[in-house]
Amino acid sequence: MSFDHLRATYFEESAELLESAYAQLSALAEDRADGDTMHALFRAIHSIKGGGGAFGFTRLVGLAHVMETLLDHLRDGSLASTPDRMALLLKATDALADLLGAEQRDEAMPEGFEKGLIAALAAVVESPGRAMKTGLPATALTPAATDGAGWRIIFRPHAALFRHANEPLLLIRALRALGPVSVSVDLGRLPGLEVLEPEDACLAWTLDLAAPVPRAEVEEIFEFVVDECDLTIEPLGRTVTEAVDAPSDAPPMAAAPTAVPRTEQAAAVQSVRVDVAKVDRLVNLVGELVINQAMLVQIGNAVPPEACPGLVAGLETLSQHLRELQEGVMAIRTQPVKSVFSRMPRLVRELSAQLGKDVRLVVTGEATEIDKTVVEQLADPLTHLLRNALDHGVETPEVREAAGKPRQGTVHLSAEQRGGRILIELSDDGRGIDRARVLARAKERGIVAPDAVLTDNEVDELIFMPGFSTAAVVSAVSGRGVGMDVVRRNIQSLGGRIAVESRFGQGSRFVLSLPLTLAVLDGLVVSVGREAYILPIASIVESLRPRPQDIHDVVGRGQVLSIRGAYIPLLALHRAFGVADAVLDPSRGIVVIAETDHAGRVGLLVDDLVGQHQVVVKSMEGNYGRIPGIGGATILGNGRVALILDVAGLAETTDRGAATRHAPPAAAVLH
Amino acid sequence: MSVLATRPDSGPSATAEAQYVTCTLGDAEYGIDILSVREIKGWSETTALPHAPDWVRGVINLRGTIVPILDLRARFGLGLTATTAMHVVVIIQTATRMAGLLVDGVSDIIAVAAEEVRAVPEIGTSVPERLLAGLIPREGGMVSLVSLDNLLNLPDAETTPAQ
Structure with missing residues (x-):
């Protein structure tokens, strides 16, 4: 394993540890904490620190160290966890994440970036409350600590110890650093050679440490194995009878670990890191x-x-x-959406501080699983939506109060699986979309005709239109030139859809509907001339054979199909792709009506419908390049390649070429 | 892939002698660096790509990978190849891309010392010069070395107007 590889693994693991740290912090903040929460938080920070030390990330280690000290006091109760301290820990975790990110990118955070935080953390640790530390636990420890003899540690690793990359020898050596240690080994659990599992830990040790060190220092050494062994730490000289008992204890001990490690092993094997x-x-x-x-x-x-x-x-x-x-x-x-959801609380914290708003983020369904690629590409659109919700949606506390709402705004982020899709919802209880203003702006920008009458839904949809820049409401937070149209495009490129519902004065709700996976899709195979194309079923509304009288020529727009009173632009695939020998007369072919988010509905003229298949999507970009109107390729049952249509892209490209659409393409051979 | 990853070390510059697969287009012979050749197969029907230049004959399924097929003759501006079952596709792999070259046939494998390769003259060839990497004089003729990197530098369909 190369150094780079180790480094990459460290950052990967640190990201997970941070995620866990944030989860524990929010559990603490929401009073969902149990006894393990603080320990888990401590372990996460401790592990980040440990790895960071190995790579020489001194600044990171420095910060993690004071955090750890504070956490240590919090978990042993010598300091109470107050909201202030939690907020400080959150900030420190954010800073730790920043330092980690900087190391990963081989950059350095500005000098002194973490100084203030370290000072604040240290101040808390040294605060008067800390007096309890020497007060309360000391009473329990004093007799043992002052009898001066040292500690007897009985260390019985569970069988799985080695599999979790722990090494008793290192622990014993670490113990020896504290003072003279005499070690006796207990071979009671060592099976015969013929049944010996070389990877199981069978030995147990009794370690007598003859040094008057605080119990905590001994405990720290066993910090990482405490869940994987039976550990007794007691003052030396008091345990003669127990020590004698130990060997007779051995048989039940040998039986007990088989029960305990089983469940532990099961827990450990539940996840495997795979490239x-x-x-x-x-x-x-x-x-x-x-x-x-x-x-x-x-x-x-x-x-x-x-x-x-x-x-x-x-x-x-x-x-x-x-x-x-x-x-x-x-x-x-697939991967739980948690990995992207967990980045959002920080964003909300920072933004609400920056905007002077009081916002609570409620996250649900973060265990919902979705294709890894989708998860990764969700971060940008979600960030954008959240920014919008905080900047334009939720009002300042004063305004909220005046409107009879609680001062604190609530943003709800949720994920759930419904059928073959994942629904992600982001709702806020802010001011909602001001339809009159949106419509006025759209008319001003020429997105809709000045005399157009739109339904509420249609007005809401306008915010996704390209060119609907919210220039008048641009702020440092949102409106960085990335509009909602980009969000919509991002979601579409993932094969998803986005919709908005809003009630003026009461808030907005954005619903993202995403496919479970990008690797397979349900497609309709259509034929055009000798070629076969795949149309994603998700975008198809209906298909029909039009009557000749329903086809109309519109100057400059090609043909349209009138269906139930609506006019739908017709897009002849043979013309768009230059396919010879195709059905040219729409009333002899089939029109598949597909929904696109940008161009509304379009009718695609094809020769015939061949069948419905689940197809494996393959990228064209690796060996060739992007083709407008083509979303990818797949291989049909006969071994031939078929291209998957990207209806939205197709409508766009033919729109661009609308003026020349009637000129026959030079490559097409028309008989 | 791992085989290919080692290629730069064992390329022509490292050894004095390089091997080329020679293939024919009519009477002319062209050489392709043997280390880039992944396999040689017979011509099979392709799926046409819209908005592609005419020398891109389409794509085929090569055991699950979508591979574009380039008509070498058309690429050199010598007209489209009238394909038959006897035509041959040389599958090549460069550092970034895989593609098939449609040729009339494959004739030989030749070993050529680096100093035998002549530079392509500025004028005098019917092929756009960038597509050739050098010329090798042979008995009774000449082998033109194909510059695979330039050849596979496919136009992004978006920036090329449809034909």
Whole structure:
């Protein structure tokens, strides 16, 4: 394992530890804490510090160290956890995250960046409350600590100790740094050679430390193994009888650990760190299998059933297993949305401080799982929406009070799975969308006609229009030139949709609907000339064969289809892609009506519908490049490549070329 | 991939002698660096790509990977190849991309010392010079070395107007 690799692993793990630290902090803040919360928080910070020390990140270690000291006091009760102290810890965790990020990018945070925080943390630790530390626990410890003899530590590792990368020798050495240690080993649990599991920890030790050190120093050494061993620490010289008892204790001890580590092991094995590339290779392979199976089914259909009995049933079972295998493999790629949700509380904290607002963020459903790629690409749009909610949505405490609302605004961020999609909702109880103002601005910018009459929903939708810049309400927080149209585009590029609901004066609600995975999609196979294309089912509204009288020519806009009183622009695929031998007359082909978020509904003229398939999406960009109107490619049952249409992109590109649409493309051979 | 990753170390500059797969377009012979050649297969029907230059014949499924097929003859401005089952596709892999080159046939593998490779003259070839990396005089003719990097520098479909 190279150094770079170790470094990468450290940052990866630190990110997870930070995530856990934030989770514990919010549990503490919301009074959901239990006895483990503070310990888990301490361990997270301690582990970040430990790793950071190994890589020589001294500033990070310095900060983590004072945090750890404070946490230590908080968890042993010598300092009470007050909201102030929690806020300070939150700030310190933010700073720790910044320092980590800087190290990861090989940059340095400005000199003195963490100085103030370290001072504040140290001040809390040294505060009068700390007197309790020497007061209260000392009474319990004094007799032991002052009898001066030292400590007897009985250390019985559970069998799984080594598997969690712990080494008793290092602990014993660390103990020796505190003072002279005499060690006796207990071989009671050592099985015979023939049944010895070399990776199990079978030995137990009795360690007599002859040094009058505080009990806490001994405990610190065993900090990381405390959950993986039976540990007794008692003052030396008082435990003669117990020490004698120990050997007779051994058989039950040997039995007990088998019960305890089992559950612990199960907990540890629950997650495996796997390189995404490996998972992707599996996903690809399964994709190949699916294609292969489709080919087999095609061949199987050509064989008369009596010639090969059992073939049909066998293929049927194969398909079922494959579907399960595919779902299983896809599930590996999924990740809880927590990893992106957990970044939001900090954003809310910082923004509300900056904007002088009091906002509470409530997060639910963060365990909902979604494709890793989707999770990663959610961060930007979510950040943007949240910024908007805080900047434009939630009012200042004074305004809220005047409007009869609680001073503190609430932003709710939730995720849930519904059917084959994930719904992410962001709602606030702020002022909502001011429709009159939105409409006025849209008219001003020429996005809608001056005399247009729009429904409330249509007005709300206007905020997603490109060019609907909120220039008049630009602030340092939002309005950095990234509009809601970009948010919508980001979501669309993930195969998702975004909708808004708003009630003026009561708040807004944004709903993001995202596919579970980007790797497979349900597609409708359509034929155009000799080519086959895939249309994502999600975007299809209906398909029909139009009557000749429903097709109208519109000057400069090509053809439109009138359907139930509405006019839908027709887009002939053969013309857009220059395909020869296609059906040219719309009333002889099929029009598939698809929904796009930008261009509304469009009718795609194709020759025929071939069938519906679940297809594995493959990127074209690696070996070729982006093609406008094409979202990717897949491989059909016959082994041939079919292109997946990107309807929104298609509508856009043909819109651009609307003026020249009627000129036959030079490459197309028209007979 | 790991095989390819070692390529820069063992490339022509490191050894005095390099090997080339020679393939034919009509009477002309072209050389392709053997270390870039992944496999050689027969011509199969492609799926056409919209908005692509005519020398991009489309894409094929190569065991699950989508590979674009370039008509070498058309790329050199010598007209489209009239494909038959006898035509050959040389699958090449560079550091970033994989593609298939449609040629008439593959004839030989030649070993050439680095000093035998001549620079491409400024004028006098019918092929756009950037696409050739050098010329190797042979008995009774000449082999033109194909510059794969320039050849695979595909136009991004978005920046190229549709044909």
